[in-house]
Amino acid sequence: MTADLTRATAAELAARIANREVSAVEVAQAHLDRIGEVDGAVNAFLHVDTEGALDAARKVDDDIAAGVHVGPLAGVPIALKDVLTTEGVPTTVGSKILEGWIPPYDATVTRRLKEAGLVILGKTNMDEFAMGSSTENSAYGPTRNPWDTDRIPGGSGGGSAAALAAFEAPLSIGTDTGGSIRQPGAVTGTVGVKPTYGGVSRYGLVAFSSSLDQAGPCARTVLDAALLHEVIAGYDPMDSTSINAPVPPVVAAAREGANGDLSGVRVGVVTQFSGEGYQPGVLRSFEAAVAQLKQLGAEVVEVSCPSFDYALPAYYLIAPSEASSNLARFDAMRYGLRVGDDGTRSAEEVMSLTREAGFGPEVKRRIMIGTYALSSGYYDAYYGSAQKVRTLISRDFDAAFATVDVLVSPTTPTTAFPIGERTNDPMAMYKADLCTIPANLAGNAAMSVPSGLSDEDGLPVGLQIMAPALQDHRMYRVAAAYEVARDAALGAPVISGVPQLAGVTR
Amino acid sequence: MPSISRDEVAHLARLARLAVTDDELDLFASQLDVILQSVATVGDIATADIPPTSHAVPLTNVFREDVVRPSLGQQQALAGAPAAEDGRFRVPRILGEEA
Numbered sequence: 015m016t017a018d019l020t021r022a023t024a025a026e027l028a029a030r031i032a033n034r035e036v037s038a039v040e041v042a043q044a045h046l047d048r049i050g051e052v053d054g055a056v057n058a059f060l061h062v063d064t065e066g067a068l069d070a071a072r073k074v075d076d077d078i079a080a081g082v083h084v085g086p087l088a089g090v091p092i093a094l095k096d097v098l099t100t101e102g103v104p105t106t107v108g109s110k111i112l113e114g115w116i117p118p119y120d121a122t123v124t125r126r127l128k129e130a131g132l133v134i135l136g137k138t139n140m141d142e143f144a145m146g147s148s149t150e151n152s153a154y155g156p157t158r159n160p161w162d163t164d165r166i167p168g169g170s171g172g173g174s175a176a177a178l179a180a181f182e183a184p185l186s187i188g189t190d191t192g193g194s195i196r197q198p199g200a201v202t203g204t205v206g207v208k209p210t211y212g213g214v215s216r217y218g219l220v221a222f223s224s225s226l227d228q229a230g231p232c233a234r235t236v237l238d239a240a241l242l243h244e245v246i247a248g249y250d251p252m253d254s255t256s257i258n259a260p261v262p263p264v265v266a267a268a269r270e271g272a273n274g275d276l277s278g279v280r281v282g283v284v285t286q287f288s289g290e291g292y293q294p295g296v297l298r299s300f301e302a303a304v305a306q307l308k309q310l311g312a313e314v315v316e317v318s319c320p321s322f323d324y325a326l327p328a329y330y331l332i333a334p335s336e337a338s339s340n341l342a343r344f345d346a347m348r349y350g351l352r353v354g355d356d357g358t359r360s361a362e363e364v365m366s367l368t369r370e371a372g373f374g375p376e377v378k379r380r381i382m383i384g385t386y387a388l389s390s391g392y393y394d395a396y397y398g399s400a401q402k403v404r405t406l407i408s409r410d411f412d413a414a415f416a417t418v419d420v421l422v423s424p425t426t427p428t429t430a431f432p433i434g435e436r437t438n439d440p441m442a443m444y445k446a447d448l449c450t451i452p453a454n455l456a457g458n459a460a461m462s463v464p465s466g467l468s469d470e471d472g473l474p475v476g477l478q479i480m481a482p483a484l485q486d487h488r489m490y491r492v493a494a495a496y497e498v499a500r501d502a503a504l505g506a507p508v509i510s511g512v513p514q515l516a517g518v519t520r
Numbered sequence: 521m522p523s524i525s526r527d528e529v530a531h532l533a534r535l536a537r538l539a540v541t542d543d544e545l546d547l548f549a550s551q552l553d554v555i556l557q558s559v560a561t562v563g564d565i566a567t568a569d570i571p572p573t574s575h576a577v578p579l580t581n582v583f584r585e586d587v588v589r590p591s592l593g594q595q596q597a598l599a600g601a602p603a604a605e606d607g608r609f610r611v612p613r614i615l616g617e618e619a
Binding site: 115116117118119211212225251254255257321324327328330331338342345346347348349350351352355357359360361362363364365366367369370373375378379381382383385386389395396398399400401402403404405406408440441444455456457458483 | 532533534535538540541544547548551558560561564565566567570571572575576597599600602609613615
């Protein structure tokens, strides 16, 4: 019975809770029990808020019993990436510099989840300050991929993706600066969506790279992601870059797509994202997915976006530059860690010692790259040129979307790699974001949906679908249609292939 | 192509207020050199006629009504402070020996 609850979709759980077939408390308890059983092997959670989750669930049950109208995901458990503030619940951003910090306020995303009656189970592990593609940069140990616990779950949102694949939560929230929702989704066989930049408020999202950071929904099905998308999206006066426009109709699009008809939809295959550096099994999975889109009635053409080859270097200048400025706030004065304050050292010395002790190597590397790229004498060659590349990438997207409705590519060039394989080679790690970065630089919508398993290693592969800004619903329609066709072709959802975790009885 | 020296990395660390160790300097100098050489390729296509983009969404100043609204209280604001005294943030001395 409880195993059944942890395997259900969010939509099913919400319906059963609303019908009073099962209580929100039972659903929350089933997931808390599952976390207790498997998280020792997965390490998806940095903090589990048992009391808070059960209180929130009880409130939903009381409301339903009293006949109060509740939202479409009321009572459904959710895991929240530890980069979003939660009043009274620790928020570390995966860093020692914020260890033990209890935020005095909720992020807008957190507030919207609570208002919609979602039950926040806890906070998920991540690469420190969301800098990484493997969750190995967490100061609290790596998260493990439920498909193979010797492999990475992607990053930076590896905890949010692994929690879904380990059936610890049916929904989670990630944030995506260069692919941190989509790449973990791809390597864990789950759905991850980066909404249009400005579509979801950044208020209370601890900033890494402000012009790129975007929170979004993670789920095991396209419809569940859409339902969550509509809960968290929308204008927020507390975020000056929030878009004041209606939320794209993503739930309706997911339902329409599930009818399995894509006739009239024009799909562009990005020619740059193939060839050298791509795992053959990933490319075969991608080609099969494209063939399936054709069978669904879509018109498929190849589209060249030549500047996309320069997205990776542009990103690894722009994001560190913004990070070097944003992370200056960790100065050991108002919150977070302070070391070396012995009564004789100056504030400057204490600040330098604290940042040295509190930040991990990847954060230090990026702060120094950003400091370099922004320094006089280098600014034009580095940061200035990267901003120009950003213009060219937007132009490539504009030209592509003049002829096609959505663009597709593999989400990431390889399947999940072994833990430790790339930790000493930053450039190899950065290449995991090769295909996901353009949509961050241009600000448009993009998502990853599982496209089955790679035939050479049996590990999940992701299909990336990209749509123009504020046309998020287009990619949901395509993803939902594809999901139905894929499940029919494979005989079962991709996620049902996750092996039983070692030492766990179910 | 760029080649970043150990001394330059030490300078960057000082600018960024990172009291890095000697071992870290050795490691970071070689890693930053590889990374900077790789990202320098942006210069290949960034010609003078292309305008820079700082932000995907065109930004203008956003104003709100100037009305009083609830904010953090003194205790809440100080709750996360590494050190507090008399209802204020206590900080180390802010002037160096040379000042």
